[in-house]
Amino acid sequence: MTSEPLFGRVALIGIGLIGSSLARAIAQHGLAGDIVIFDASVEARAAAAELKLGQVSETLAGAVTNADLVIIATPIGAYADLGPALAPHLKKGAILTDVGSVKQAVIRDLGPHVPEGVHFVPGHPLAGTEHSGPRAGFAELFKGRWAIVTPVPGTDPAATERLKALWSAVGSMVEVMEPSHHDQVLAITSHLPHLIAYTIVDTATQLETSTQSEVIKFSATGFRDFTRIAASDPTMWRDIFLNNREAVLEILGRFTEDLTAMQRAIRWGEGDKLFETFSRTRAVRRAIIDAKQA
Numbered sequence: 329m330t331s332e333p334l335f336g337r338v339a340l341i342g343i344g345l346i347g348s349s350l351a352r353a354i355a356q357h358g359l360a361g362d363i364v365i366f367d368a369s370v371e372a373r374a375a376a377a378e379l380k381l382g383q384v385s386e387t388l389a390g391a392v393t394n395a396d397l398v399i400i401a402t403p404i405g406a407y408a409d410l411g412p413a414l415a416p417h418l419k420k421g422a423i424l425t426d427v428g429s430v431k432q433a434v435i436r437d438l439g440p441h442v443p444e445g446v447h448f449v450p451g452h453p454l455a456g457t458e459h460s461g462p463r464a465g466f467a468e469l470f471k472g473r474w475a476i477v478t479p480v481p482g483t484d485p486a487a488t489e490r491l492k493a494l495w496s497a498v499g500s501m502v503e504v505m506e507p508s509h510h511d512q513v514l515a516i517t518s519h520l521p522h523l524i525a526y527t528i529v530d531t532a533t534q535l536e537t538s539t540q541s542e543v544i545k546f547s548a549t550g551f552r553d554f555t556r557i558a559a560s561d562p563t564m565w566r567d568i569f570l571n572n573r574e575a576v577l578e579i580l581g582r583f584t585e586d587l588t589a590m591q592r593a594i595r596w597g598e599g600d601k602l603f604e605t606f607s608r609t610r611a612v613r614r615a616i617i618d619a620k621q622a
């Protein structure tokens with residue numbers, strides 16, 4: 329079957345795990361006439377060329393010029409500089425999107441730079457691994473996962489529909505959400521779990537050497553699952569916490585209260601309370617398996 333690709337030229341800015349997975353998926357499904365790539369890292373650009381992920385540009389302007397769709401897939405901390413740097417090169421009618429894990433801060437940093445006539449439709453695929461870089465990506469990463477699209481007020485609905493079509497075509501289920509709601513939902517489903525994992529693993533590593541070796545040796549008892557999450561990219565996660573501060577602090581307050589309640593239940597031997605809580609959480613796991621998100 330030969331049909332027109334969804335987009336003419338797609339520019340990918342940042343060719344790490346998410347950018348390179350998108351490049352592979354877009355190519356596999358024939359969604360772009362051509363793919364142009366820019367990454368600040370010389371190594372990443374060389375890897376992208378070697379892996380034939382698209383045409384590699386040595387400059388940001390070279391990648392963005394004439395692109396019908398520009399996808400930013402760098403850590404969020406880079407956005408404040410990227411906005412003014414890429415804005416003058418955006419083509420009228422182009423769609424500018426991103427894959428960043430926080431949405432209000434992205435709109436704050438990029439929004440003011442988006443020129444008249446360019447459609448700004450931020451997005452976030454709820455898909456990833458603890459690995460980074462262009463070699464870690466794979467075309468199936470987004471299959472069966474949610475992609476959230478957070479258009480700003482006044483966005484042309486046709487641009488939102490085209491972006492939704494891209495995510496559907498790479499296998500995702502798509503949901504449109506308010507940016508602030510996105511940030512609250514992700515604070516509890518993703519950001520807090522990562523913070524807990526980072527903290528548990530760090531607490532363990534601060535114990536004396538003899539205990540540390542036993543932490544590794546007996547890690548299968550639960551600790552191991554936290555170490556996978558705590559191996560996630562430090563730059564990316566630093567930027568997430570700095571840019572979703574309000575929502576994370578809010579949910580962290582709630583969590584700290586609940587943790588204190590558990591501490592109290594253990595201290596006072598309230599077995600029923602512990603059992604009830606653990607039974608409720610077990611049902612959540614079953615619901616996730618039923619929703620095929622396990």
Ligand code: NAP
Pocket residue numbers: 341342343344345346347366367368369372401402403404406410427428429430452453454455456457458459460461462561564
């Ligand atoms: P990654 O594998 O670390 O790749 C990011 C790439 O962007 C790196 O090659 C980096 O180069 C490059 N870069 C940094 N600043 C740049 C700039 N100013 N211009 C061009 N390239 C630049 O990261 P990732 O995991 O793909 O994450 C990318 C984005 O996706 C993040 O915003 C993250 O929030 C979001 N996201 C990630 C996941 C996940 O699980 N990983 C899931 C959903 C969404 P250097 O290495 O030299 O800095």
